[in-house]
Amino acid sequence: MLREWAHKHHISTRIQPYGIPVDVPEAASHVDVPEGESLAFGQSVGAYSNVQDYRVVATGAHVSGRPVVSDECCAFSGSVWGSTAGAGTDASNLQAVYRGFAGGVNQVVWHGFPYLSRGPAGAGPQSAWPGMTYGGNTSYSEAFGDKGGPNWADYRAVNDSLARMQLVLRQGKPRFDLAVYWQDFGMNGTGTTGSGSNKLIQSTSALASSGYTYEYLSPALLRRKDASFSRGALFGDRSAYHAVLLNDQKTMPVDAAEKLLRLARQGLPVVIVGDVPGTVPGNGDTARQDARLKSAVSELLKQRGVVRVASEADAPDALRRLNVTPAATPHDGSGAILDVRRQAGSTDYYYLYNQTNTATAQKVTLTGEGVPYRLDTWTGKITPISGYTSGHGTVTVPVRLAANDAAFIAVTPRHDATFTGRPQAARPPGGQSTAAVPPPVKLDEWSLSVDSWGPGPSGRPGDTAHKTLGPVTVKAGEGGALPAWSAITKANGYPVDLADVSGVGTYTANVALDDGWKGIDSAALDLGTPVDTVRVNVNGHDLPPLNQADLRHVQVGRYLRPGNNTITVRVASTLLNAVRAAPGTGASSRSPMDYGLFGPAVLTPSGGDRPVLTAEALEPELPLADGGYNRANVLVTNASGRAANVTVTASAAEGSAPSRSGAAWRCPPGAR
Structure with missing residues (x-):
């Protein structure tokens, strides 16, 4: 009713649809701009907001065709006047923003920008320099604006970059590999992570580490008339889920189970992790309802496209057996990179986010036809990527991301005013100087x-x-x-x-x-x-x-x-x-x-x-317990037109020793 009233008055609604027991994805589907927040979706004091909480909110927007998912960012407790742009502190604005983007956000609303330069008379410190804040000079960040900190002048470049990111994240339609059935409505307190056994599948899961992207379908969304399976996808003209996963789901409404059965009979792949639903939630004629539920689940398990596994760790293999593969596949299996995919016509856009505190360098295989381009949101430049390989409907590209950094790659057959040029070939070995490369x-x-x-x-x-x-x-x-x-x-x-x-x-x-x-x-x-x-x-x-x-x-x-x-x-x-x-x-x-x-x-x-070879330690510092060990990764890049023999020798600080002091291999031209 609120949205109907607002629309009659030419107003749109932006609401944070959580915080009380409620079906968050369903509630979000009735809001023009559903919004999450880094404060409630994290630890309140750091930038480590939960990507999955954003996805719960974003699901409602995506299945209902809403183009914008908002984020109230970045209110760090006790950090007013002290939040940073980059990754130098726990109160890092970019880190919090990038995690929201990985969860489906494509609009940032900064917290905060006080509209008063000074508090009212008698407001204590807020009546004096530096000025008005949210809750005083020991409270939540931030107090952006002209009276803010020396770093405020550089937020023009920060905001320009974020605006370009948001533009890309609104291109075409979202695309996901699968949907996780989710009916936990116990969202009280911080975030939407719920209670009991029905936890969200975290960003460090086996599914995420394998490259699978997923959102959360509640029973209400499954009941929608447009929740249909056609051309290999559920909600094909919206989020295009290629499979549904039940994660140790012990309860389920009968109509949801019967709808899932109909979809499976139409060809929708289903992976069931752990227990199967055996009881219906709520009151009523539970014995009769439980019998109908068990009958529907029994039939569901008989379908050819339904696989049951013991744990979430087994889910990636089960999906691959059902021919459901990630649209973006990181090669090193570390789980460092999370991705978001948007599809606009023949162009696939990928947002790649390094969710770890160390740099990562690896290859990533992306679904799409044509040439990969790197979209530099800091400068606005779009550059074709060299050193990629093409597969059947895919390209494989080298990716290097700093800790908690993000990047965009577009894969497209287009050659127009936006996507110009072609990847440069490596310099041919002939004619190159033989002079020594100067040291750092x-x-x-x-x-x-x-x-x-x-x-x-x-x-x-x-x-x-x-x-x-x-x-x-x-x-x-x-x-x-x-x-x-x-x-x-x-x-x-x-x-x-x-x-x-x-x-x-x-x-x-x-x-x-x-x-x-x-x-x-x-x-x-x-x-x-x-x-x-x-x-x-x-x-x-x-x-x-x-x-x-x-x-x-x-x-x-x-x-x-x-x-x-x-x-x-x-x-x-x-x-x-x-x-x-x-x-x-x-x-x-x-x-x-x-x-x-x-x-x-x-x-x-x-x-x-x-020929120039560069070597970079991806982890400048590594924690090491007494008597323990850790692994360091070194990125070697050959920026030349011919192969080179490479030997890397490691040394260790006093009191520790490398388990392997040297390694040698042949590095092809242009390789990492």
């Missing part, structure tokens, strides 16, 4: 100046005073580590004290490159994990917007030259440390943040007029 250059010394932000003379919201601190020389220590601003103090021998400073730091390094850099046209600048947002200038050239979730691969080669070079890195912090130190804010008890460029900062050639 460590940037161990920088000049740092900081534009410090603090309360102005009036102490009122918006009255921010700026003070230049420095320049000061900062040098790398052990392992190439650069000091955080909190360590740049007079007590530590520096001429300035940055311990309680928020602002914008400008790091400048002068780099001399020898003649060996002639002909090198590709080089990566590894900046580690700065806090917070970063811009880079090389020899007077501002680089395009940088991927703030991956600052270890900043491409600078085209701007370098043999001889003297100047590299400038601008790092904008959050406002937290200045708020902590300012009088009357009530935030002095909060823990300070480390800001700045932490290093190691390294410049590495990655391509040019001679």
Whole structure:
């Protein structure tokens, strides 16, 4: 009724359809824009929101043809003035947004953007600098806007990237491999994960690790008239599920079981994990209803396209036996990558998200015809991917993703104004220079100046005073580590004290490159994990917007030259440390943040007029218990036109030893 009233008044509804016992997918199907939230769908204090909770909400939108699924993001408890864009902290906005996208979200609503610059008289700290927030200066993030932190100026690039992501995630229609039957309506408290045995199938499951994508069908959605199976798919003109899975489902309404039986007889593959439904939920003539249910389930088990397995770990093999394969198949089986697929005509769009805290590099096979293109949402560039292989209705592409980073790939036969060009072939071995490849250059010394932000003379919201601190020389220590601003103090021998400073730091390094850099046209600048947002200038050239979730691969080669070079890195912090130190804010008890460029900062050639091999440790640091062991992955890339013999030798820190000190193999041209 609310939506009908709203539509009569030319208003759309955006509602968070959960929080009380309710059929969430069904409720979401009656909302113009159903919405989830990172706060309720996670731990409340971190970015680790539950992808599956979003999928429950998104299911209702997808089966009802609603084009937008919204996310109230990113309210981190106790993190106002302290949330970051990139992956440097638990309160990472991009990490939370990307997890929502993996769950079917395609609209971000930032929490929050206070419309008042200052609180009303008598509002305490909110009547003073820096200004109005949601709940004060120790409460939920964030207080975006012009009175926000130094990093706010860089959110234009962040929002441009997210807008492009949302555009791709609204192309065509969603496509999923299967639907999980789900009738747990006990959603109280945080999120929608329910209670009892009917838990959501988590993103670390065997199904997800095998590449299968899935949503959650409640009984009400199964009862819909358009819940039909045709041309190999359930809801074929909407989400196009190719199978249904029952996950240890002990109860089921009779009509849902009978509908599932009819669909199975029409050819819908069904996988039953664990127990089969034996009782109906609720009250009434349960004995008679239970008998009808058992009869329907008995007939269901007799169908050729129905397979029963003992556990969810067995489900991927069962699906493959039924000829249901993932549209996107990661090759390494680690479960690092989650994907979302959209199909628009002949083009398949894939969103790939690395849900782990370490980088991943592997091949992924994608369903689709034509050429794969990489969609760089930070710059807007669309580039054909080299080094792919074609199969029967598939392409296999190399994928490298930083921890908690995301990327888009389109597979299409189109060749038009949007998808231009063709993949470049590897440089032929003939005619390549035989000159030695220059070694990586460590940037161990920088000049740092900081534009410090603090309360102005009036102490009122918006009255921010700026003070230049420095320049000061900062040098790398052990392992190439650069000091955080909190360590740049007079007590530590520096001429300035940055311990309680928020602002914008400008790091400048002068780099001399020898003649060996002639002909090198590709080089990566590894900046580690700065806090917070970063811009880079090389020899007077501002680089395009940088991927703030991956600052270890900043491409600078085209701007370098043999001889003297100047590299400038601008790092904008959050406002937290200045708020902590300012009088009357009530935030002095909060823990300070480390800001700045932490290093190691390294410049590495990655391509040019001679064979170039690069090696990258995907896990810069690994936890290791006393007496235990761990596994490290090294990515070796051959950016040349001929094969190379490669040997990698590992060393370990004091007190530990590598179980394998060296490995050798032949690396084909263009291979990883």
